[in-house]
Amino acid sequence: MTEERSSADARDGEDIRAAAEGDLEAFGRVVERYQHVALRAAWLVVRDEATAQDVCQEAFLRAHRSLARFRADAPFRPWLLTIVTNVARNTVRAESRRGGMWSRLTRTVRLVQSGPERAVERAEGRDALLEAIALLPGEDQDVIHLRYFLELPEAEVGDALGIPTGTAKSRLNRARRHLREVIAAHYPDLVPAALAVEDVDV
């Protein structure tokens, strides 16, 4: 764990203890500290900005309700992200029963196109990869989102999933294997994109 992370955890511990005793300002600081990563986690599941904002708010609310059960010495971020992901998945399930959100999960997502050349092709490749990830089982999606899109270290991925770090690594390997299978079956054009990325960035 980095010094920066330790410092954040120490601040979390103080604020969470205060929040559990009714200090709203302390909980407000926790919200400010984690709102971006929480919103990202929500958006990765629901793929709709307004819904992600609602999911994020609800997840913080549930976290606040459960503060008394949270171990102050445990890292807060993976615990919060577990709640966010669960709320988001429940929202998707409820929406899909009403026929609303499921279609959004497979729609093309809007991405920043920062590269001047091949921007369209690269964006299409990213869209396809996100679509491919959305076809994976929820467990695979979770571990890929946590590791790559939320950039959690493997130990925190394990914390967020409630599994040991070694198991998190195994699950990540399995998710990547499944993703390769999905790409092979549905998005074969992604292979050149992957090779191009390697040529440029690796």
Place this chain on the structure above:
Amino acid sequence: MSDLDDRRLDALLRETASRVAYPEPRNMRARVLAAVADDARPVRTASGLAWRPALAAAVLAAVVVLATLLALPGTRTAVGEFFGIVPGQRIELVTATPTPTAAASPGATGTLSPSVSPTPSSSPTFSLSGVATVVTVEQAEALLPYPLAIPEGAGEPQEVWAIQWGGQALIVMSFADLDLWQTRGGGYFGKSLPEDVALEQLLVNGRPAWWVGRVDHLTSFHDAGGNEVLGSRRTVDRNALIWQGEATYYRIETELPLDQALAIAESLP
């Protein structure tokens, strides 16, 4: 396809992740604090429980109906029908269980701690403190005349609780992501559901089960005569999966999504 090895896929994932245009939080701090403040405003009820306003409004009507029906012996099926459950199914599938094989009298019920948690909580630590005892796994196994079921994929139990009266024991095992309840016997675990809740019927190892998606609801223990065990009422605000295994009644309370809860449930006999 063989060219897309782990290293290249890893690079593609990192590159993709770095370019996603995520939304920015919109007034999140204020929204959350307003919701927290609203959530914490208590409403004192006649029973002494402090309920959140929305929950109280949603469940009161259901409480009256359910309590009335449960108070009448032989109305389990009727309650099941009331909640849209397959006629003829035992109410334990809507509720869950504990209680004595020897019918507990109101007097016997009253011998349990009369304390009621002033703050609703889904945690056994708080809500069951008046009626449950912390035990080890070994002690829990000794209490049961049948094998204690331990799920796969849930990790090690962090806490184990036992609730006993009459000749029946209810074991609650608290894991990192879920609480598992298990018992065999004839008692009731009363559940008061908000009016708009949708019960999802499904199968666990081919046996009927019910999934109550996350919705605040009240639960309480009832003896075989329909008497509520004092101190047993609590609020659950997590998902609940309820089913009967080969011989044991189970209940899982969790924030996990249905597919993960189901996978754990199906590891139980």
